[in-house]
Amino acid sequence: MAVALNQQQEFTAKLKQIEEMLKKYKGQKGALLQALQEAQNIMGYLPIEVQEMVAETLDITLSEVYSTITFYSFFSLKPKGKYQIRTCLGTACYVRGAEKILDRLKTELGIEVGDTTDDGKFSLNACRCIGACGLAPAIIINDEVYGRLTPDKIPDILKKFE
């Protein structure tokens, strides 16, 4: 109960923070991407409450906000895990077996792309080229790149974050 309450308070506090942040974008229809990026930096993801706030402040439709969020893989509608795993599916990684890496990550974590593990620890995403083609296939966990992967290296890497 206490935990739930804390989470709720934290959520409300972050909403407040986003509201403050958005003030500078009032009525600026063109500021959608920056606004969403900053909001996601604060909240970690973009729940409907944030989307409505952005729509209202920028004077655009909620539909346009949602459309934009779902177009860019960078934005997330769901809370992200403590460790965010992004699997590169750019050309070089792809031809060197990125899909097998991704499949192994899914089995190890028991989640699909775009989801977060129940303990809130890991979230899994696929992304376009991360510019580490020399290390293909590669993944990024938070800000660290892990390259020259094989599916069997995955469990050991995940263990580091236990």
Added chain:
Amino acid sequence: MDMVTLTIDGIKVQAPKDATVLEAARKAGIKIPTLCFLKGVNEIGACRMCVVEVKGAKSLQTACVLPVSDGMEVITNSAAVRESRKVTLELLLSDHNLECPTCIRNLNCELQKLSEELGVQAIRYPGEKSKAQYDDFSPSIVRDTSKCILCRRCVSTCHKVQSVGVISPNYRGFNTVIAPVYDMSLSEVSCVNCGQCIMACPVGALKEKDDTDKVWKALADPEKYVIVQTAPAIRVSLGEEFGGELGTIVTKKLPAALRRLGFDKVFDTDFSADLTILEEGSEFLDRLQNGGKLPLITSCSPGWIKFCEHYYPEFLDNLSTCKSPQQMFGALVKTYYAEKMGIDPSKIFSVSIMPCTAKKYECKRPEMFSSGYQDVDVALTTRELSRMLKEAGINLNNLPDEEFDEPLGISTGAGAIFGATGGVMEAALRTVYEIVTKKELKNIDFTEVRGVEGVKEATIDIDGIKVNVAVAHGLSNARVVLDRVKNGEANYHFIEIMACPGGCVGGGGQPILNADERWEADYREERAKAIYEVDRNMPLRKSHENPAVKSLYKEFLGEPLGEKSHKLLHTHYTKRELYPATK
């Protein structure tokens, strides 16, 4: 205007310098196929059906967004162009639900027509189909994305023309789907049910909720006394479904057609439009003379009403409390008419033929049960009526002229013009003027409120009282007017707002015109012209002169705004959320 000269298919063509290649070609009689293009609404070069070769360009160019330039050389019909269009079309078809013979848009589908025109006889690219959504929870509009070609004509219409904006492309690439937020149903978001998205759809991805089954069933039920009313705008549009020109007048064919379908009584919504004027005109005078809330805003258009409830709830007190003519009619049929004729109202099945998809929603609103029953049981669109007639083998063109039944089929020209933007205002002014001045109005044509300009303003002198009026059609224009009031930039007394561009003649339930037809002629103007012709040819043209309305007050209602009127003919409104309840 600055002109440039270019060559299209070897022909020298002159075009204004801000024209596109598509426009220049069209003008020169050269047809370039289009699919996502909807003149003035959606000009985004997305579907690549209009590709052309341009000398000096590295790749094929999309003609619909390509500006002309002096000396430009364009080829619209090379092997490369034809192959490119064909491949694009086949790829579209490969992810399309090809149930054409049973599709609502069979034979009126731009994709089907293009396939024929471009000679596509096989689809060379079988492959995965994208995941489809079928949403029929809205009382008015059905979405079937298995047929969607992602042209975005509906999106542009919803956002730009109607400023409602509840559908957008969600996700990306192969997963893209045109849908409300979180892929919700249209019934869960602030959609106003106007149906303009349907009018823009080139295929069968958007359609009205079909209620014809309920009507067939009632017609076949010997226990039911089935009554029908037809809206003003139907008489200038239904003919198009039977090969008539835009705005063909079929007023007298309608009663014949509806009788042959088996309706027991064929009445006219023009009658209750006249009645609306008496109630609303009196309401306006009451507010004007007794310091009531002004400006008064008309309430005939259920799409506009829902828009106001979601987007401008601060204006709810400005809305006329008058029900729409459809609902006034419905309330009277199961009370006044049932009593007069000695019919048990529970046996009456009341149908309306409307140019409108929002009417389907309106007749189900909880406020619309004032007879003790659902006042209007089913609202059919013009298109649904056309389908019923065709199914019954009734060809409008082969029918004799007949008259509407009495007394609820008696109407004036003022009732008829409700069908065009500005019509309610004009009808009201004709009556208000004579009530106030007690003098005969000599020139009854208030031309300043007619026409397709988005916002029309006028000041009418009624015996020294200067009445400022505004008329808006299309909800983006409604916003303009409401914002002017909000910001104190205008001092209107009376505003008419219709949700659809052109008013009811351009309603979301009307015959669907393809993009070419919409480009060639302004259907709103053509149908409105016909409406005003109907008005001109009526022996009576002022609502308060309608003899059936007069006897209705004498026999039943008493007086405008009286107790019975209040109970049966007036309503109230509800503030609605702008955003869906997803939390």
